[in-house]
Amino acid sequence: MTALTRIPAPDGVAPATAYTHVVLGTGRFVAVSGQLPLDEDGTLVGAGDPAAQARQVFENLRRCLAAAGASFDDVVKLTFFVTDMAFMPAVRAARDEHIAPDRLPAASAVQVAALVRPEFLMEIEAYALLPD
Numbered sequence: 001m002t003a004l005t006r007i008p009a010p011d012g013v014a015p016a017t018a019y020t021h022v023v024l025g026t027g028r029f030v031a032v033s034g035q036l037p038l039d040e041d042g043t044l045v046g047a048g049d050p051a052a053q054a055r056q057v058f059e060n061l062r063r064c065l066a067a068a069g070a071s072f073d074d075v076v077k078l079t080f081f082v083t084d085m086a087f088m089p090a091v092r093a094a095r096d097e098h099i100a101p102d103r104l105p106a107a108s109a110v111q112v113a114a115l116v117r118p119e120f121l122m123e124i125e126a127y128a129l130l131p132d
Contacts, residue, residue: 003027003131004024006104007024023076025129028129035126058094079109080110082122083112091122
């Protein structure tokens with residue numbers, strides 16, 4: 001595991017509730033492209049269902065991280081792109097199945113007008129650090 005230091009609330013910054021403000025680390029950088037709610041055959045999972053889509057996206061992230069020799073413990077930043085902020089509770093629930101509350105990475109959530117296909121409700125990208 002990479003040596004990571006999480007700084008949840010620097011002086012003068014409001015406390016973080018669902019992320020970590022700052023993550024310090026050293027090592028090899030891993031960038032995982034935004035993952036979509038597609039199964040291994042490229043079939044949409046969870047049409048119209050943000051919880052099902054979030055679970056599939058996090059499973060895809062897990063597989064991509066594993067391919068690089070990483071895990072969610074190594075993730076330092078997640079970026080959530082959702083077509084409706086009302087989907088964030090489902091995204092957080094899926095995230096919490098993979099990442100312990102004391103290991104939360106830095107994160108950003110952005111509502112977008114559309115993703116690459118209209119049936120996609122979300123896309124999530126990850127950045128991780130591995131030991132040298």
